[in-house]
Amino acid sequence: MDCHQCHRCDSSPSSRSWWRRWRPAPLESQLRSSEAQIALVGMPNVGKSVLFHALTGVYVTVSNYPGTTVEVSRGLMWVGDRAITAIDTPGMYSAIPMSEEERVARDVLMSEPLAAVVHVVDAKNLGRMLPLAFQLIEAGLPVILAANMMDEAHRLGLDLRTEILAQELGIPVIPMAAALNQGIEELRSAIAQKIPAPSPVTASAV
Amino acid sequence: MNVLSTIEIGQPKTIVGYHTQDATLLRKLVTLGMMPGIEIILEQRFPSYIIKLGHTRTSIDRETAESIFVQ
Amino acid sequence: MNPVVYPEPIEAAIARLEAWLRDLGDRHPFPGYTLSPRSLVLLLLQKDPALWEQLQRDEEQCREVEIEIAVAQNQLHQPLELAIAQTRHQQARMLERVALQQPKSGTQPWAETLHQITVNPITGFPILVVILYLGVYKFVGEFGAGELVDRIESFFEGQINPVVDRFVAQTIPWEPIQDLIGNEYGIITLGIRYATAIVLPVVATYFLMFSLLEDSGYLPRLSLMLDRLFKWIGLSGRAVIPMVLGLGCDTMATIVTRTLETKRERLIATFLLSLAVPCAAQWGVILGLLAQKPAALIFWGGFITAIFLGVGYLTAKFLPGASGGFYMEIPPLRLPKIRNILTKTWVRVKWYFWEVLPLFIWASVFIWFGRLTGIFDLIIRAIEPLTLALGMPKESAPIFLYGFFRRDYGAAGLFDLQQQNLLTGNQLVVAAIVLTLFLPCVAQLQMIVKERGMKIAMAMVLFIFPFAFLTGFIVNFGLTQLGINF
Numbered sequence: 153m154d155c156h157q158c159h160r161c162d163s164s165p166s167s168r169s170w171w172r173r174w175r176p177a178p179l180e181s182q183l184r185s186s187e188a189q190i191a192l193v194g195m196p197n198v199g200k201s202v203l204f205h206a207l208t209g210v211y212v213t214v215s216n217y218p219g220t221t222v223e224v225s226r227g228l229m230w231v232g233d234r235a236i237t238a239i240d241t242p243g244m245y246s247a248i249p250m251s252e253e254e255r256v257a258r259d260v261l262m263s264e265p266l267a268a269v270v271h272v273v274d275a276k277n278l279g280r281m282l283p284l285a286f287q288l289i290e291a292g293l294p295v296i297l298a299a300n301m302m303d304e305a306h307r308l309g310l311d312l313r314t315e316i317l318a319q320e321l322g323i324p325v326i327p328m329a330a331a332l333n334q335g336i337e338e339l340r341s342a343i344a345q346k347i348p349a350p351s352p353v354t355a356s357a358v
Numbered sequence: 359m360n361v362l363s364t365i366e367i368g369q370p371k372t373i374v375g376y377h378t379q380d381a382t383l384l385r386k387l388v389t390l391g392m393m394p395g396i397e398i399i400l401e402q403r404f405p406s407y408i409i410k411l412g413h414t415r416t417s418i419d420r421e422t423a424e425s426i427f428v429q
Numbered sequence: 430m431n432p433v434v435y436p437e438p439i440e441a442a443i444a445r446l447e448a449w450l451r452d453l454g455d456r457h458p459f460p461g462y463t464l465s466p467r468s469l470v471l472l473l474l475q476k477d478p479a480l481w482e483q484l485q486r487d488e489e490q491c492r493e494v495e496i497e498i499a500v501a502q503n504q505l506h507q508p509l510e511l512a513i514a515q516t517r518h519q520q521a522r523m524l525e526r527v528a529l530q531q532p533k534s535g536t537q538p539w540a541e542t543l544h545q546i547t548v549n550p551i552t553g554f555p556i557l558v559v560i561l562y563l564g565v566y567k568f569v570g571e572f573g574a575g576e577l578v579d580r581i582e583s584f585f586e587g588q589i590n591p592v593v594d595r596f597v598a599q600t601i602p603w604e605p606i607q608d609l610i611g612n613e614y615g616i617i618t619l620g621i622r623y624a625t626a627i628v629l630p631v632v633a634t635y636f637l638m639f640s641l642l643e644d645s646g647y648l649p650r651l652s653l654m655l656d657r658l659f660k661w662i663g664l665s666g667r668a669v670i671p672m673v674l675g676l677g678c679d680t681m682a683t684i685v686t687r688t689l690e691t692k693r694e695r696l697i698a699t700f701l702l703s704l705a706v707p708c709a710a711q712w713g714v715i716l717g718l719l720a721q722k723p724a725a726l727i728f729w730g731g732f733i734t735a736i737f738l739g740v741g742y743l744t745a746k747f748l749p750g751a752s753g754g755f756y757m758e759i760p761p762l763r764l765p766k767i768r769n770i771l772t773k774t775w776v777r778v779k780w781y782f783w784e785v786l787p788l789f790i791w792a793s794v795f796i797w798f799g800r801l802t803g804i805f806d807l808i809i810r811a812i813e814p815l816t817l818a819l820g821m822p823k824e825s826a827p828i829f830l831y832g833f834f835r836r837d838y839g840a841a842g843l844f845d846l847q848q849q850n851l852l853t854g855n856q857l858v859v860a861a862i863v864l865t866l867f868l869p870c871v872a873q874l875q876m877i878v879k880e881r882g883m884k885i886a887m888a889m890v891l892f893i894f895p896f897a898f899l900t901g902f903i904v905n906f907g908l909t910q911l912g913i914n915f
């Protein structure tokens with residue numbers, strides 16, 4: 153259902169129509185010049201695509217059911233004055249894929265150089281989501297845990313002890329409600345700390 | 359010990375094991391969090407089984423429900 | 430840092446295999462991967478299909494790992510994979526207990542009650558009927574395909590077409606060029622008119638309604654309600670969402686069949702999408718056409734549903750292999766956000782419109798070229814016997830030709846014929862059935878080739894084309910024999 157994004161995601165375009173070529177494609181060239189990449193991963197329907205939109209301004213389909221996103225999308229996000237590429241991925245239940253779109257997500261993790269991996273979880277179902285976090289940490293990936301849907305967790309009377317979680321996992325934990333635009337800036341600063349300082353060579357080249 | 363598909367609706371039960379040799383099915387149950395030791399509530403049988411597990415609801419078919427033992 | 434410590438036999442196997450990987454040096458089986466050795470080894474122990482496929486290129490390495498798995502498995506009282514998963518889950522639950530606390534009890538949200546009545550079969554099926562009636566029949570059918578189409582259509586007929594015709598007549602001296610832009614088959618007067626006046630309103634209203642269903646969280650509930658029915662045609666409840674999306678745009682839906690588990694299910698779903706699931710433009714126009722004849726509408730709907738189920742049943746019966754079981758997380762019902770609904774509808778409609786517009790324009794150009802050279806008349810004459818066999822007047826031959834470009838273009842042509850009162854009720858029904866079953870559009874075909882491969886796409890085309898005409902023939906024959914007139 154993401155085919156309308158073909159001009160900006162890396163799947164092959166479904167429509168090779170003549171007028172497409174007239175359209176400018178500024179994003180592609182910008183993506184090429186970006187310094188680093190981060191990926192948003194997590195189980196289905198936890199708010200990855202909402203968060204992707206909040207970070208990059210690029211709209212990808214958001215719906216209230218698991219399996220909305222089936223293709224990878226890329227967008228440019230700003231961290232301070234530096235532009236980096238953010239990747240939205242299809243939801244995955246575990247490191248071992250059960251369907252095609254889960255494989256797509258794993259391929260991103262396995263083959264792309266990533267400065268940070270934002271693992272988005274549904275805070276009210278933390279226990280069910282943590283095994284994936286363990287697997288990402290085990291893989292040696294630079295994981296940041298985005299504890300999303302805090303608004304719904306609060307409504308259920310749940311209270312997340314962020315520091316304990318961060319300490320136990322040994323990774324940054326950011327509580328947020330992406331759909332309400334809460335916690336986005338905090339996440340952005342956490343990402344900033346994972347981005348390597350620009351080396352003089354690339355800095356002058358840009 | 360009972361099969362999940364036969365238990366009473368609305369009563370909390372604990373998963374104790376599986377009754378299947380199907381590796382993919384096992385993998386699926388595990389990723390959905392239906393592990394031994396987990397407490398679940400059966401909410402509905404027809405047209406599909408609905409299971410509440412913590413704050414999550416999951417729907418499964420009869421074959422899947424028949425492959426889970428609870429107590 | 431290791432977040433999880435596994436039972437001793439597993440940790441021992443991990444340690445040995447990690448050392449083994451390190452010693453392999455440049456014979457390392459997975460040089461391209463950036464993952465840590467520990468996680469690679471864990472994936473191997475869990476028999477990860479992708480990694481094993483690579484490993485199996487080297488028999489010796491394969492055996493090495495299998496021995497380690499056997500050694501570890503021997504010391505465990507449950508399957509290795511389960512032991513790994515369970516260790517993680519136990520750890521996760523322990524962490525959850527300390528990190529996520531419930532000091533106060535939450536409020537029972539309204540969504541909970543609503544959830545109960547949507548999944549309870551006694552209330553759920555009536556609710557589905559109400560949604561279909563209000564959303565599909567009233568909103569898309571009567572408002573989109575009726576009201577909106579009429580208005581935009583008469584705007585074109587009254588304001589745009591005459592102006593274009595007059596303009597080309599005055600400025601362009603050569604008649605063939607006039608016909609290219611204006612008059613009966615012109616780019617503006619036919620191609621752009623079809624796209625904006627007939628297809629656009631229907632597609633826009635359907636996507637608006639569909640987005641509302643998507644964002645509320647109703648679709649997973651629909652999936653669980655229809656799972657048993659879908660099992661019957663070799664699919665599972667998971668296929669409900671692609672099918673409902675297909676009622677908007679089959680091309681998008683073909684991509685979404687990726688969420689299905691087995692190759693067999695993806696194949697059946699792709700096939701049914703291209704045969705018996707009409708896209709919004711198509712069924713919207715048909716709904717608008719048949720709205721005055723409820724019996725004909727019900728017959729058409731019932732017939733297509735029967736084809737969907739019947740062909741699905743037979744395909745499932747003859748296609749080897751098993752289909753996956755049904756499992757689906759049911760997210761809470763949420764209040765849809767207006768902004769997201771509007772953005773999503775806008776993005777989809779825009780995509781769809783830009784997808785069909787050039788095709789419609791090309792079709793106009795082809796028709797123009799065909800008429801100019803006489804090829805059009807030749808083809809029409811070749812199709813005429815086929816049209817007559819369906820019991821259709823020969824004026825309807827062009828719509829089948831249009832149907833080759835796009836099913837919805839054919840449907841839009843049907844709309845024009847109907848406006849001229851050229852068709853009887855039976856003929857409308859037969860034409861609607863043939864066009865619904867007709868070949869998928871070019872974009873969808875491209876997608877089928879991309880997702881399922883050339884061979885399967887060709888096989889589908891070779892089946893669908895004669896099947897559509899044969900079905901139309903049988904329906905016409907049956908209706909005539911039984912003396913039914915809509």
Ligand SMILES: Nc1nc2c(ncn2[C@@H]2O[C@H](COP(=O)(O)OP(=O)(O)OP(=O)(O)O)[C@@H](O)[C@H]2O)c(=O)[nH]1
Pocket residue numbers: 195196197198199200201202203213214215216217218219220221222241242243244300301302303304328329330331332644763
């Ligand atoms: N209440 C609340 N809802 C949210 C929040 N974040 C996302 N949602 C909703 O959750 C649903 C899923 O959001 P998506 O962004 O599509 O989820 P996703 O992780 O991309 O899902 P997949 O693409 O299926 O993997 C949508 O209905 C969102 O509106 C949040 O912080 N609070």
Ligand SMILES: [Mg+2]
Pocket residue numbers: 200201202213214220221241242243
């Ligand atoms: Mg998504």
